[in-house]
Amino acid sequence: MRPKRSREPFFWAMFSGGGMLAALFLPALVLVLWFAPPSYPELVGKVDHSLVKLALFGLIMLSLFHWGHRFRYTLYDGLQLSHLYGLIATICYGGATALTFLAGYLLWTFP
Amino acid sequence: MVQVGVAAVGQTVNRINPKYQLYHPKWYRKDYPIFWWLEKFAYGKFIVREMTSLAVGYTAVLLMFQLWVLSRGQETYQRFLGFLESTPVMIFHGVVLAFLLFHSVTWFNLAPKALVLRLGRWRVPNALVLSGHYAAWLAATALVIWLVAR
Amino acid sequence: MAESITLQIQRYRPEEEEEPVWQSFEVPRHDEWMVLDGLNYIKDNLDGSLSYRWACRMGVCGSCGMLVNGEPVLTCATYLSELGGGRGPVRIEPLTGFPVIRDLVGDIGDFITKLQRIKPWIIRQEDKPLSQGEYLQTPEELALYQQYSMCINCMLCYSACPIYALEPDFIGPAVIALAQRYNLDPRDEGSEERGDVLSQHAGIWACTFVGECSAVCPKHVDPAGAIQRYKVTATAEWFKSVLLPWGKR
Numbered sequence: 001m002r003p004k005r006s007r008e009p010f011f012w013a014m015f016s017g018g019g020m021l022a023a024l025f026l027p028a029l030v031l032v033l034w035f036a037p038p039s040y041p042e043l044v045g046k047v048d049h050s051l052v053k054l055a056l057f058g059l060i061m062l063s064l065f066h067w068g069h070r071f072r073y074t075l076y077d078g079l080q081l082s083h084l085y086g087l088i089a090t091i092c093y094g095g096a097t098a099l100t101f102l103a104g105y106l107l108w109t110f111p
Numbered sequence: 112m113v114q115v116g117v118a119a120v121g122q123t124v125n126r127i128n129p130k131y132q133l134y135h136p137k138w139y140r141k142d143y144p145i146f147w148w149l150e151k152f153a154y155g156k157f158i159v160r161e162m163t164s165l166a167v168g169y170t171a172v173l174l175m176f177q178l179w180v181l182s183r184g185q186e187t188y189q190r191f192l193g194f195l196e197s198t199p200v201m202i203f204h205g206v207v208l209a210f211l212l213f214h215s216v217t218w219f220n221l222a223p224k225a226l227v228l229r230l231g232r233w234r235v236p237n238a239l240v241l242s243g244h245y246a247a248w249l250a251a252t253a254l255v256i257w258l259v260a261r
Numbered sequence: 262m263a264e265s266i267t268l269q270i271q272r273y274r275p276e277e278e279e280e281p282v283w284q285s286f287e288v289p290r291h292d293e294w295m296v297l298d299g300l301n302y303i304k305d306n307l308d309g310s311l312s313y314r315w316a317c318r319m320g321v322c323g324s325c326g327m328l329v330n331g332e333p334v335l336t337c338a339t340y341l342s343e344l345g346g347g348r349g350p351v352r353i354e355p356l357t358g359f360p361v362i363r364d365l366v367g368d369i370g371d372f373i374t375k376l377q378r379i380k381p382w383i384i385r386q387e388d389k390p391l392s393q394g395e396y397l398q399t400p401e402e403l404a405l406y407q408q409y410s411m412c413i414n415c416m417l418c419y420s421a422c423p424i425y426a427l428e429p430d431f432i433g434p435a436v437i438a439l440a441q442r443y444n445l446d447p448r449d450e451g452s453e454e455r456g457d458v459l460s461q462h463a464g465i466w467a468c469t470f471v472g473e474c475s476a477v478c479p480k481h482v483d484p485a486g487a488i489q490r491y492k493v494t495a496t497a498e499w500f501k502s503v504l505l506p507w508g509k510r
Contacts, residue, residue: 009499067168225489
């Protein structure tokens with residue numbers, strides 16, 4: 001009987017995808033949306049496009065899972081909480097999943 | 112027992128560990144410090160790199176909030192802009208941006224370790240994988256600025 | 262006597278003390294002396310009871326690894342004169358992560374057990390008969406794994422790895438690099454067997470890429486790179502097995 005392999009590859013793929021998208025896009029987005037924010041009509045017009053919404057959904061979802069996965073390990077190793085393995089995994093991935101649904105809802109009903 | 116043992120080894124011993132039993136090995140195990148990442152510069156850099164995930168998570172959540180604010184209408188969006196312009200928030204977002212930049216740089220710098228690209232028998236050199244990532248970063252930044260500011 | 266340098270050595274003699282203590286020795290300072298030469302001087306001239314491991318004194322056997330001024334190094338390849346501006350004192354401790362048996366000698370049984378688990382040898386589904394000759398290999402095929410074959414099992418990477426110290430089940434950097442040495446060898450057919458061990462949490466997934474294993478490696482094996490590469494491989498395999506369940510696992 002072969003040992004069961006872990007599901008870690010799925011979460012690692014989400015972590016990696018999120019890490020890549022966050023590294024590529026987040027600094028620029030923070031600059032233009034928070035430090036030099038466009039006016040209301042401009043921004044609404046730009047977000048209200050199905051391709052932009054899809055891209056934002058992908059970026060937000062993967063960024064959330066990037067956080068969930070990396071922070072989970074920070075808690076295990078940085079604070080030596082690996083005895084709370086299941087609880088921490090549930091909070092981190094559960095939180096990322098819940099927020100992903102919320103992001104989907106916000107984008108679906110936008111504006 | 113201890114005395115006999117030590118005498119048998121033929122040594123003069125000043126301090127004697129009363130808990131030691133002859134021929135029963137007694138390993139010493141050192142506790143690993145809780146704040147181990149303060150012990151070495153490289154470990155500290157590592158933990159800062161890992162903490163960038165908080166900046167990534169915060170940015171994702173505030174972007175979601177910004178979407179919600181936008182869908183609430185112009186007045187709410189103006190209030191949100193006021194929040195963004197307040198000094199403490201500006202400073203905080205400066206720190207967030209610094210962490211995001213640190214994430215980008217460390218992420219791209221480590222990428223060639225995981226990515227081994229081969230084109231036929233030719234292995235793409237690490238320097239090329241690395242510069243490819245930075246070129247993509249430049250392109251992505253330009254794309255975002257063009258999309259939002261055009 | 263010529264110039265001297267102070268070595269502060271962590272002593273642990275379980276029949277004498279419950280906790281390790283520091284002991285200082287003055288040894289001659291020669292430009293060409295390695296840390297190991299200083300230890301041998303102590304053993305031969307000052308205190309014959311000092312315990313430590315060494316064999317080849319030329320960076321091949323991998324047995325003389327210790328913490329010198331807090332850094333895991335091969336003591337046979339570290340100049341005394343280059344430490345602390347050449348004036349000392351030089352602090353010498355056993356490698357982190359391994360229980361101390363005596364003085365500078367750690368118990369490495371855990372590493373050896375883990376090494377065996379990944380079957381560090383060439384596995385063939387069917388051996389070809391001797392009459393058909395040896396398994397030939399081109400230089401390109403050798404280049405695929407040669408870097409990982411340079412590992413001398415010195416365990417400096419284990420000492421540098423905080424994850425190994427925190428999670429004793431973690432199989433560790435050198436063992437994963439050595440698994441990759443065989444996985445990437447075109448003559449080998451055992452990568453699936455090794456995958457069963459490597460793809461566990463205590464295999465590659467406990468690693469968070471601190472990267473210090475590669476920084477301290479005296480043979481430039483780059484175990485951190487080996488682990489990240491295997492994460493990519495394992496992830497691709499996992500998606501294949503989920504998306505194409507009818508195919509070969």
